[in-house]
Amino acid sequence: LGRIVAVVNQKGGVGKTTSAINLGAALGALERRVLIVDSDPQGNASRGLGWDGEGPLFYDVLSGEVGAAEATRPSGFPHLDLLPANRELVGAEVEFVGQEGWERTAGEVLGAVRKNYDYILIDCPPSLGHLTVMALVAATDVLVPIQCEYFALEGVSELASTVARIQGGHNPSLGILGVLLTMYDDRINLARDVVREIRRHFPDRVFDTVVPRNVRLAEAPSHGISVLEYDIKSRGAQAYLSLAREVLARTRR
Amino acid sequence: LGRIVAVVNQKGGVGKTTSAINLGAALGALERRVLIVDSDPQGNASRGLGWDGEGPLFYDVLSGEVGAAEATRPSGFPHLDLLPANRELVGAEVEFVGQEGWERTAGEVLGAVRKNYDYILIDCPPSLGHLTVMALVAATDVLVPIQCEYFALEGVSELASTVARIQGGHNPSLGILGVLLTMYDDRINLARDVVREIRRHFPDRVFDTVVPRNVRLAEAPSHGISVLEYDIKSRGAQAYLSLAREVLARTRR
Ligand SMILES: Nc1ncnc2c1ncn2[C@@H]1O[C@H](COP(=O)(O)OP(=O)(O)OP(=O)(O)O)[C@@H](O)[C@H]1O
Numbered sequence: 388l389g390r391i392v393a394v395v396n397q398k399g400g401v402g403k404t405t406s407a408i409n410l411g412a413a414l415g416a417l418e419r420r421v422l423i424v425d426s427d428p429q430g431n432a433s434r435g436l437g438w439d440g441e442g443p444l445f446y447d448v449l450s451g452e453v454g455a456a457e458a459t460r461p462s463g464f465p466h467l468d469l470l471p472a473n474r475e476l477v478g479a480e481v482e483f484v485g486q487e488g489w490e491r492t493a494g495e496v497l498g499a500v501r502k503n504y505d506y507i508l509i510d511c512p513p514s515l516g517h518l519t520v521m522a523l524v525a526a527t528d529v530l531v532p533i534q535c536e537y538f539a540l541e542g543v544s545e546l547a548s549t550v551a552r553i554q555g556g557h558n559p560s561l562g563i564l565g566v567l568l569t570m571y572d573d574r575i576n577l578a579r580d581v582v583r584e585i586r587r588h589f590p591d592r593v594f595d596t597v598v599p600r601n602v603r604l605a606e607a608p609s610h611g612i613s614v615l616e617y618d619i620k621s622r623g624a625q626a627y628l629s630l631a632r633e634v635l636a637r638t639r640r
Numbered sequence: 641l642g643r644i645v646a647v648v649n650q651k652g653g654v655g656k657t658t659s660a661i662n663l664g665a666a667l668g669a670l671e672r673r674v675l676i677v678d679s680d681p682q683g684n685a686s687r688g689l690g691w692d693g694e695g696p697l698f699y700d701v702l703s704g705e706v707g708a709a710e711a712t713r714p715s716g717f718p719h720l721d722l723l724p725a726n727r728e729l730v731g732a733e734v735e736f737v738g739q740e741g742w743e744r745t746a747g748e749v750l751g752a753v754r755k756n757y758d759y760i761l762i763d764c765p766p767s768l769g770h771l772t773v774m775a776l777v778a779a780t781d782v783l784v785p786i787q788c789e790y791f792a793l794e795g796v797s798e799l800a801s802t803v804a805r806i807q808g809g810h811n812p813s814l815g816i817l818g819v820l821l822t823m824y825d826d827r828i829n830l831a832r833d834v835v836r837e838i839r840r841h842f843p844d845r846v847f848d849t850v851v852p853r854n855v856r857l858a859e860a861p862s863h864g865i866s867v868l869e870y871d872i873k874s875r876g877a878q879a880y881l882s883l884a885r886e887v888l889a890r891t892r893r
Pocket residue numbers: 398399400401402403404405406427431511512513569570571598599600601602604605606608623650651652653766789790791792
């Protein structure tokens with residue numbers, strides 16, 4: 388059965404979507420079967436992979452209108468499928484809240500396709516609200532992108548206590564796949580300080596791979612393709628390939 | 641009566657907090673009386689201004705435990721006060737929702753201190769949820785920071801329709817103070833394309849001032865001070881001073 392990895396950090400703009408798309412593509416390039424689930428109403432992962440806006444959505448799957456298998460579609464990149472989202476996903480935040488067991492919905496609907504994939508990556512919004520909680524309850528692992536900047540440090544303990552709460556309640560088997568340092572710029576002293584601080588916070592969970600600030604990562608989504616397809620030689624693409632190899636080692640696949 | 645400016649964009653990491661802190665400080669430097677209200681449970685604006693974590697919070701004001709005047713405190717920068725927040729603010733999202741007229745709460749509690757300030761800047765979380773809606777209902781103006789990157793473009797129409805909904809309902813007098821382009825790096829073609837696209841979307845609402853990507857802006861909050869105090873000669877500080885002058889011109893003060 389495939390691993391379900393929730394890509395989570397309530398701090399905005401730290402590289403969650405960029406990591407979901409490009410780690411997904413990198414695992415695909417290493418011939419693992421991957422599904423990216425867009426669980427952010429902004430729909431950035433969907434747009435960033437060139438989705439045309441048509442067809443069933445993750446929202447339709449969550450509300451039981453279609454099965455997950457029907458809503459997944461090829462991304463255009465080998466071994467990489469997408470389950471898209473748009474603004475309608477906000478409805479899930481509102482509709483499911485009153486229902487008993489709402490937090491298990493994502494896990495239940497994705498269960499139907501887990502056998503088809505080695506990895507399912509769930510891109511989460513910048514919040515610790517219902518959509519993120521649902522992803523954490525569904526997940527086998529959590530991957531936390533952290534930008535190498537001051538405000539990003541502030542939110543880490545809040546995120547850690549949310550994960551611990553889920554581990555202590557709805558999902559005792561949730562593991563921490565790792566912490567990924569993103570947008571690293573070695574010319575900035577602050578970045579070196581933050582990296583040292585994060586490695587101290589999470590002694591053996593920080594990936595060796597550090598994703599550098601690299602403009603190709605910001606350009607690729609405007610073409611609707613991953614950075615691997617956009618510019619495989621870029622430092623951004625190489626970083627996500629290196630990360631994918633680390634993920635394979637940590638999950639022994 | 642002071643203008644209440646909601647600093648809003650559901651896209652994460654676009655410079656909302658950086659703009660609230662540094663526009664606030666720049667207006668203070670120009671001898672206007674300014675209050676920064678932290679309405680994001682991340683509490684970045686509070687930490688970024690060196691708040692020690694003590695004393696009453698915006699959450700306490702919203703729940704009626706203390707008056708706004710009691711919870712505001714000096715930031716340490718001339719003419720600039722802070723109404724701080726921390727994670728407890730999440731409680732407001734949950735508690736107020738069922739209450740009739742919850743969306744007017746922020747406007748009502750801030751009404752008590754409006755006469756003491758020329759500008760009240762409300763820093764919002766990366767979402768269009770209750771805390772942001774409450775700020776938009778309380779506000780006289782909205783200021784929208786937009787990062788010069790692809791994903792930032794995607795969310796603009798969603799934000800515009802939320803603002804229009806509020807203008808058509810709870811707050812007909814809400815105006816658009818302006819759209820601020822942030823983290824501009826003129827070496828990146830994408831940034832130039834995004835700037836052209838945003839100026840097309842919002843003819844005559846985009847500020848002439850474009851905030852460049854400038855490391856001093858990312859370093860200042862780790863010292864608990866605005867960039868004006870940290871490095872007044874930096875391109876970041878100069879940009880926010882220029883923005884403050886444009887805000888004064890647009891609000892004729
Ligand atoms: N390593 C990098 N180098 C340069 N730009 C990057 C890098 N990683 C991400 N970006 C860009 O930074 C911006 C923020 O990244 P992204 O949207 O992936 O973050 P996010 O955490 O998903 O944001 P949100 O909180 O809004 O969901 C995007 O414009 C993206 O293209």
